[in-house]
Amino acid sequence: MKNWFIYLLSSLAIVILLFLSIPLLQMIFGSDINVLLDTLKQKDVRDSIWLTMRVSFMAMCFVLLTGLPLAYIISRHNFFGKSLVEALIDIPIMIPHTAAGIALLMVFGRGPVADFFESFGIKFVDAEPGIMIAMMFLSATYLINGAKEGFNKVDIKLEKVARTLGANPLQVFLKISIPNAKKDIINGCMMMWGRGLAEFGAVVIIVYHPMVAPVLIYDRFTSYGLAHSAPVAAIMIILSIFIFLSVRFINNRLN
Amino acid sequence: MKFLEVENLSYALGDFKLNNINFSVNQGEYFVLLGQSGSGKTLLLESIAGFNGVKGKINFGGVDISKLSPEHRDVGFVYQDFALFPNLSVRDNITFSSKYKKIENREESLKDLAEFLGLKSLLDRRINNLSGGEKQRVAIARALFSKPKILLLDEPLSAIDPTFRNSIMKFLKEMHRKYNLTTIHVTHNFREASYLADRIAIVMNGEVKQVGTAEDVLNNPLNIEVAEFLGFKNILPVKILDEKGNGQFSVDPNAIHLSKEKLVCDYVYEGKLEECMGIIDHFKIYISVGDIQFFAKILKREYQGCYANRGENIFIGFDKKDVSYL
Numbered sequence: 033m034k035n036w037f038i039y040l041l042s043s044l045a046i047v048i049l050l051f052l053s054i055p056l057l058q059m060i061f062g063s064d065i066n067v068l069l070d071t072l073k074q075k076d077v078r079d080s081i082w083l084t085m086r087v088s089f090m091a092m093c094f095v096l097l098t099g100l101p102l103a104y105i106i107s108r109h110n111f112f113g114k115s116l117v118e119a120l121i122d123i124p125i126m127i128p129h130t131a132a133g134i135a136l137l138m139v140f141g142r143g144p145v146a147d148f149f150e151s152f153g154i155k156f157v158d159a160e161p162g163i164m165i166a167m168m169f170l171s172a173t174y175l176i177n178g179a180k181e182g183f184n185k186v187d188i189k190l191e192k193v194a195r196t197l198g199a200n201p202l203q204v205f206l207k208i209s210i211p212n213a214k215k216d217i218i219n220g221c222m223m224m225w226g227r228g229l230a231e232f233g234a235v236v237i238i239v240y241h242p243m244v245a246p247v248l249i250y251d252r253f254t255s256y257g258l259a260h261s262a263p264v265a266a267i268m269i270i271l272s273i274f275i276f277l278s279v280r281f282i283n284n285r286l287n
Numbered sequence: 288m289k290f291l292e293v294e295n296l297s298y299a300l301g302d303f304k305l306n307n308i309n310f311s312v313n314q315g316e317y318f319v320l321l322g323q324s325g326s327g328k329t330l331l332l333e334s335i336a337g338f339n340g341v342k343g344k345i346n347f348g349g350v351d352i353s354k355l356s357p358e359h360r361d362v363g364f365v366y367q368d369f370a371l372f373p374n375l376s377v378r379d380n381i382t383f384s385s386k387y388k389k390i391e392n393r394e395e396s397l398k399d400l401a402e403f404l405g406l407k408s409l410l411d412r413r414i415n416n417l418s419g420g421e422k423q424r425v426a427i428a429r430a431l432f433s434k435p436k437i438l439l440l441d442e443p444l445s446a447i448d449p450t451f452r453n454s455i456m457k458f459l460k461e462m463h464r465k466y467n468l469t470t471i472h473v474t475h476n477f478r479e480a481s482y483l484a485d486r487i488a489i490v491m492n493g494e495v496k497q498v499g500t501a502e503d504v505l506n507n508p509l510n511i512e513v514a515e516f517l518g519f520k521n522i523l524p525v526k527i528l529d530e531k532g533n534g535q536f537s538v539d540p541n542a543i544h545l546s547k548e549k550l551v552c553d554y555v556y557e558g559k560l561e562e563c564m565g566i567i568d569h570f571k572i573y574i575s576v577g578d579i580q581f582f583a584k585i586l587k588r589e590y591q592g593c594y595a596n597r598g599e600n601i602f603i604g605f606d607k608k609d610v611s612y613l
Binding site: 187189190192193194195196197198199200203207208211212214 | 333336337338356357358360362363364366368370371372373374383384386387388429430433435
């Protein structure tokens with residue numbers, strides 16, 4: 033009886049774990065392996081999965097390049113408007129994704145910003161860059177906040193000592209700050225990439241074709257029904273789980 | 288010869304301010320910044336290292352370095368919690384500076400430091416697997432490997448088990464001599480300061496209150512504030528010594544003699560024994576003379592007892608040589 037509290041906690045925890053895992057397990061183990069293999073042979077499915085993975089990865093790389101410095105600035109400095117900047121980073125995850133898609137379409141689909149990029153031959157509507165900005169807008173938060181948490185955990189004294197040992201601020205950033213925040217940065221990247229793979233609402237507003245996997249699943253569901261969309265969904269779930277488990281394993285080994 | 292000169296240094300951090308700091312450190316000197324927690328001594332040390340944009344001058348070998356960034360100041364810094372790089376091995380921590388500046392005889396220096404500091408067997412270990420003492424030696428080796436002109440130590444003994452403090456103090460002194468260092472050591476501990484320091488600066492509330500040789504500062508505080516900080520007891524008006532003026536003096540509780548009979552001392556008073564407390568090896572005795580209360584310490588090996596019962600009259604006496612004027 034003395035462990036009643038643990039039993040209570042465990043019972044409640046099991047409820048949410050079952051809720052989270054049963055739909056995924058149903059998709060994976062409820063699918064016929066032959067149907068899955070046949071689906072994988074379809075060119076539009078393979079293209080769509082590759083497009084989703086690739087563009088989400090590119091979006092993550094872009095945010096890694098620009099978001100890491102932002103996360104570092106927020107972590108290390110106090111400045112006027114810091115709270116506003118932090119709110120700005122968090123807001124995209126709170127707004128409806130379709131609304132975000134409309135907002136992006138208004139900026140990148142027409143007007144001076146769209147014209148500016150078009151002068152370099154970059155088009156967003158129904159083009160890969162459109163998928164990328166939709167993924168970036170709605171998932172950059174995860175990478176930036178992950179990196180910020182990582183930098184917060186790096187004792188500023190490490191950076192100060194490194195300066196006395198001859199390293200300039202950029203060298204300290206590259207050799208001390210980033211390596212010691214590595215775990216949180218990689219987790220942030222994984223979260224962003226994963227969130228990007230799943231992005232539907234904003235992408236579908238800007239780019240219906242070429243189809244990313246979530247749009248393809250939706251398209252098949254509305255056009256042909258559950259039987260045609262479920263195998264694609266199962267493949268996406270299996271691939272995502274495989275990739276994330278692999279990256280997490282490597283990350284844990286590195287640390 | 289003045290090696291480091293801090294002139295009119297000021298720096299504000301929130302509500303706290305380092306205010307018009309002046310002191311100098313001679314080449315080869317072991318200089319201690321002594322002050323309570325929150326007095327600004329670490330901030331001052333960090334300002335010398337170049338982490339804060341300060342007002343005033345920091346002359347280093349005759350050159351003003353106050354505008355130089357930390358990587359151009361040639362200082363070695365050892366923090367209280369050592370601040371070792373967890374992503375690097377012991378060896379890579381120690382040799383970190385060689386990636387960014389030219390270190391002559393790199394391998395020999397590493398070998399020599401590893402030998403002197405007992406780190407030879409630890410060079411390929413991860414930082415997380417080291418004890419507190421080992422971490423401290425790595426932090427010192429890392430600072431010395433960079434061949435600094437001056438070594439800055441921030442409370443280096445406070446994270447060390449008290450059992451090992453004496454041996455580490457001895458080691459710090461040996462190291463200072465062996466590598467012919469100029470060292471600034473920050474501490475709140477008088478024992479550390481009196482053992483290690485050639486000269487001491489007392490830092491209080493962001494100001495340097497007194498600078499001098501260790502013996503001078505610890506025995507002759509300039510004012511009551513410093514005297515109280517240094518733990519001086521019996522801070523009393525000079526009037527009771529039959530001297531003119533409104534000044535004050537202090538007398539060491541250990542230098543006060545007690546007796547039921549009249550004493551032969553330069554200053555003798557008759558008072559009432561207020562309290563007598565037996566502590567492990569001594570008695571703390573409080574005697575009131577009129578409105579004034581004296582505090583005396585009598586070692587048990589010198590006298591077993593309180594000389595009188597509470598409320599009884601007693602003579603106290605001390606000599607001129609034991610008086611410190613404030």
